[in-house]
Amino acid sequence: MVDVSAKEISTRTARAQxxxxxxxxxxxxxxxxTGPKGEVLGTARVxxxxxxxxxxxAIPMCHPLALSGVEISFETALPADAQGRPGxxxxxxxxxxxxxxxxxxxxxAATVAALTVYDMVKALEKGIEIESIRLLEKTGGKGGDWxx
Numbered sequence: 001m002v003d004v005s006a007k008e009i010s011t012r013t014a015r016a017q018x019x020x021x022x023x024x025x026x027x028x029x030x031x032x033x034t035g036p037k038g039e040v041l042g043t044a045r046v047x048x049x050x051x052x053x054x055x056x057x058a059i060p061m062c063h064p065l066a067l068s069g070v071e072i073s074f075e076t077a078l079p080a081d082a083q084g085r086p087g088x089x090x091x092x093x094x095x096x097x098x099x100x101x102x103x104x105x106x107x108x109a110a111t112v113a114a115l116t117v118y119d120m121v122k123a124l125e126k127g128i129e130i131e132s133i134r135l136l137e138k139t140g141g142k143g144g145d146w147x148x
Contacts, residue, residue: 001061007099012140016106018090018114019078019132026125027086030117031076040120041074044090048072048113052094052105062104069095070105072113085129090114091136101141107133 022030033039052070056062071093078087092109094102114130121128137147 001063004063004099007142009097009099010140011095011097012101012138013093013095014101014103014106014138015091015093015136016103016110017092017132017134017136018110018130020088020090020114020117020128020130021081021083021085022088022121022128023125024084024086026121026128027076027088029121029124030088035121036123037120040117041076043120044074044113044116045072047116048090048092048109051112052092052102052109055105055108058108059104063100065096065098065100065102065105067094067096067102067105069093070109072109088117090117101138101143103135103138106138107135 029035030040049070056064073091075089078089080086090110090113092106094106096102111133118128139145
């Protein structure tokens, strides 16, 4: 693990996304909370928050951080892709005050929330695709602000 003890404390934020593509029927079940395992988006929100808090357990070289905030939101009205499949965008926002950034926590949160959506409705459709997992922006730290 990298020694970050000489770095300055600053407020650090990161936002990441994951996009899911699925059939119209599966999309409706997600949006209306009628998936076979229950209310999908609420469960995925909790999973994403838990994932952000436990990132160092999944990513070996990540430092444990005292997160001051994690928000998971969903955009459910994405335009259809080339195959006519509607989409859902998972947005994860993470914040802390510390010596290292929270990009991995935001990416981990968005990814686990998307995987949870898949798990909640896989009985309806196995071909759901998770795409476009990426960092959208980060602030703070020596490297300054970045927006993709």
